[in-house]
Amino acid sequence: MPKGCKFLGLTMATFAGTDGENIRPSVRRLALEMEVSERTVIRALGWLREEEWIAKTRQGNRWLGKTNEYRLVLPPGVLERLHLDPDGEPISDGKVVPIRPSLSDTHVTQTGSESRKSK
Template sequence: MTAQPVDEWVEGPQPAATFEWQRIIRRLSDEAIQADRVKGSTVKLVAVMLATYADPDGSRVYPSDARLSRVCLLSLSSTNRAKNWLVANGFLQMSKQGNRYTGQANEYRLTLPVNLLELKLLNPNEDHAEGMA
């Protein structure tokens, strides 16, 4: 098996394995999650819960919004705001549109944003924030 070349000029979010993605989400500081209508703790809860539905390679994440809301013990609107933040900031990418008439949820993929190195993250020991921002 031959290794594939890595493109130096990446345009969008890059796929991430579930374990790697969870470690990054865990390290997100509250400053990194600067959202008007959603708390950092809500974003992290929804993110970690979404990861439990993912395959090891970070693909095939498809709990319905209602199911995700129930398991997170959050309102549907809070869950959707958190999920929308993850999508807007490059941590989650829709890979397949669902069909509400047949009861199929949207399918997502765990991703890492292009600006990851600019975000305020806790250090690898998870005790102090670091980053270029």
């Protein structure tokens, strides 16, 4: 996921209700919050919709002062392709790995300045 899209998703989540719905900030408001251009927000919204991270639940109307409304969603198959390693490398062979494995399941080794988790 591109960094800008990830940041937009997080920003939109701050506007969501407890169920991930009712996200109604304007493109201008999102651009101000993220300190980017409105065009950047529009591109990132398009990417998030195309990749099915958000869904439009209501079409806005500029003339009536109504913004689009969105809800957060998980794309199909996201758990199968989720990478939890900070370096972006898969840390299992296609298996879903717990976010916080117990200490008895893993140990940390260091190689130079780089640390890696292994089983």
